[in-house]
Amino acid sequence: MTWDVSFTCDICGKKKGEANHWWMVILGDVPCFEEGQPSLRFTLLPWNAGESRNSEMYHLCGQGCAMKAMERFMTTGTIETNDGMEHEIHAGSMR
Numbered sequence: 001m002t003w004d005v006s007f008t009c010d011i012c013g014k015k016k017g018e019a020n021h022w023w024m025v026i027l028g029d030v031p032c033f034e035e036g037q038p039s040l041r042f043t044l045l046p047w048n049a050g051e052s053r054n055s056e057m058y059h060l061c062g063q064g065c066a067m068k069a070m071e072r073f074m075t076t077g078t079i080e081t082n083d084g085m086e087h088e089i090h091a092g093s094m095r
């Protein structure tokens with residue numbers, strides 16, 4: 001089977017290989033009941049070849065990046081970074 005579509009992880013930029021356990025995330029609308037509530041939901045789903053071409057789908061190379069994506073979503077409300085760089089923001093240590 002030839003597969004000429006190559007996917008890269010939307011978090012770390014890794015290219016998809018055959019044996020990787022990839023995941024997908026899609027952000028969807030939620031009804032806003034209260035003002036100030038998040039207006040998006042974060043849906044994590046197992047890799048699916050058919051859905052993977054959906055342009056609204058984020059591709060994640062594994063659990064680590066899925067967690068990062070969720071963290072990013074919870075912090076900024078989006079998964080995409082502004083500059084593509086990883087920034088560790090230490091706003092006071094929690095220890």
Ligand SMILES: [Zn+2]
Nearest residue numbers: 009012061065
């Ligand atoms: Zn990744």
